[in-house]
Amino acid sequence: MATSTNTRKPVALVTGGGSGIGRATAVRFAELGYSCVVADIDEQSAKETLGMLQTPGIAVQVDVTMATSVEAMVTAAVQRFGRIDCAFNGAGTEGSYAKIVDYPEEEYDRVMGVNAKGVWLCLKYEIAQMLQQEPVVSDPARWADKPDVCRFRGVRGSIVSASSVNGLRGVQCLSPYCASKWAILGITETAAVEYAKDGIRVNAVCPAGTATPMLDRFCEMLPLHLRGREGPKGYPLGRVAAPEEIAEAVCWLCSDACPFTTGEHLKILGGRM
Ligand SMILES: NC(=O)c1ccc[n+]([C@@H]2O[C@H](COP(=O)([O-])OP(=O)(O)OC[C@H]3O[C@@H](n4cnc5c(N)ncnc54)[C@H](O)[C@@H]3O)[C@@H](O)[C@H]2O)c1
Numbered sequence: 001m002a003t004s005t006n007t008r009k010p011v012a013l014v015t016g017g018g019s020g021i022g023r024a025t026a027v028r029f030a031e032l033g034y035s036c037v038v039a040d041i042d043e044q045s046a047k048e049t050l051g052m053l054q055t056p057g058i059a060v061q062v063d064v065t066m067a068t069s070v071e072a073m074v075t076a077a078v079q080r081f082g083r084i085d086c087a088f089n090g091a092g093t094e095g096s097y098a099k100i101v102d103y104p105e106e107e108y109d110r111v112m113g114v115n116a117k118g119v120w121l122c123l124k125y126e127i128a129q130m131l132q133q134e135p136v137v138s139d140p141a142r143w144a145d146k147p148d149v150c151r152f153r154g155v156r157g158s159i160v161s162a163s164s165v166n167g168l169r170g171v172q173c174l175s176p177y178c179a180s181k182w183a184i185l186g187i188t189e190t191a192a193v194e195y196a197k198d199g200i201r202v203n204a205v206c207p208a209g210t211a212t213p214m215l216d217r218f219c220e221m222l223p224l225h226l227r228g229r230e231g232p233k234g235y236p237l238g239r240v241a242a243p244e245e246i247a248e249a250v251c252w253l254c255s256d257a258c259p260f261t262t263g264e265h266l267k268i269l270g271g272r273m
Helices: 020-031 041-051 066-083 105-131 146-151 175-198 214-221 222-232 243-254
Strands: 012-014 035-041 057-061 086-091 157-163 200-205 265-268
Touching: 012 020, 012 041, 012 066, 012 105, 020 035, 020 041, 020 086, 020 243, 035 086, 035 222, 041 057, 041 222, 066 105, 086 105, 086 146, 086 243, 105 157, 105 175, 105 200, 157 243, 175 200, 214 222, 243 265
Parallel strands: 012 035, 012 086, 035 057, 086 157, 157 200, 200 265
Antiparallel strands: none
């Protein structure tokens, strides 16, 4: 595998970059020196995030449920920056709150479309692009005495997708959300196996409650007697996560700090078992 040394700014693409965890992740990537592609269905919010970054970047309108839109997002990123080193697939929706018998079928399709198919489409086009990229060794001196690691260390790209605690455990009245977040773990493991030898790592994060507009909307849907579990008292740490804490984990998984980590999902549950 021919590799080159990375002397340019790496490039990160973030979907759902207009809000919450996606916004925090774009901000963190920028702090770490990445150029950023901030993508969201809400173009205005993506532009607002871009305005927070002290780094080269573009805002892109994308609907992750549509192949043509996802392909155009990747094309825009490559036209501007030449490659995509890291991607965070953060776009997601919580859906409605109802038991299965009462859950509207069209809402099931919508949630699965954004969360499961959306991640699958993003992987499809992100990986297709990464396969065309030269592998990069970002810090060859660090691995000089470990020829094996160095030989396999050239990476074409690294991708993290947002699953959830609800991709690991069921929760009442959110069946499509749970199904979609479970699906993301299966897609992640499959992609990791398929593209490991190509130098592309694929992982997921499984956060619990994180202080974002999605958590606010979710808590508003809950019956009053269940809201406590989703608030600070539901966690041994005595608080929910800040989006910046999830962003830190995403950026670490994307980075060259963990070259042997692929096909994994990182639980970020604040001590909740
Ligand atoms: N907040 C939490 O407690 C929590 C916990 C676990 C997992 N997650 C997951 O983390 C991710 C980010 O969640 P968040 O809390 O920041 O939510 P959020 O609602 O604050 O942000 C989600 C973003 O996704 C965008 N989006 C929605 N549909 C889209 C589409 N079709 N195409 C492109 N963009 C679209 C929205 O416009 C929004 O900017 C989601 O996948 C969510 O399921 C969140």
